[in-house]
Amino acid sequence: MNIALMAHDNKKKLMENLCIAYRHILSRHHLYATGTTGQIVEEAIGLPVHKYLAGHLGGEQQLGAQIAHNDIDLVIFLRDPLHQKHYEPDIYSVMRLCDVHNIPLASNLATAEALLLALDRGDLDWRNIVKR
Numbered sequence: 001m002n003i004a005l006m007a008h009d010n011k012k013k014l015m016e017n018l019c020i021a022y023r024h025i026l027s028r029h030h031l032y033a034t035g036t037t038g039q040i041v042e043e044a045i046g047l048p049v050h051k052y053l054a055g056h057l058g059g060e061q062q063l064g065a066q067i068a069h070n071d072i073d074l075v076i077f078l079r080d081p082l083h084q085k086h087y088e089p090d091i092y093s094v095m096r097l098c099d100v101h102n103i104p105l106a107s108n109l110a111t112a113e114a115l116l117l118a119l120d121r122g123d124l125d126w127r128n129i130v131k132r
Contacts (some may be wrong), residue, residue, distance in 0.1 A: 001073035004063050005033040005041055006055060011078035012037060012053050016044045018112055025120045029113060034059035067097040071125040075105045076112045
């Protein structure tokens with residue numbers, strides 16, 4: 001499956017730790033990420049990550065296009081809800097596209113862990129049927 005990873009600046013360390021903890025699951029899937037997050041994850045877990053531009057430079061829009069084409073199966077977007085970003089519309093666009101196209105989306109650590117464990121159990125295999 002194709003997993004997209006994004007994290008606001010002060011959540012990047014949390015994303016790194018999440019990916020280290022769940023490397024055994026992530027290693028069986030294709031990883032996509034916005035620029036800086038992708039670099040951090042790739043270095044931390046030693047797995048290839050397809051990197052888009054940095055989020056605020058259009059990476060979120062690139063990812064949104066992939067979601068709209070049903071090429072992403074799961075999105076983990078560790079957001080900072082306490083600090084609004086000037087590119088907030090792009091963030092909401094990604095979240096809206098996930099809702100429109102039924103793409104599982106985690107925006108915090110608890111949900112990210114639940115989705116990764118569900119992925120490991122095969123609970124998201126329905127995505128393979130939807131993509132046909």
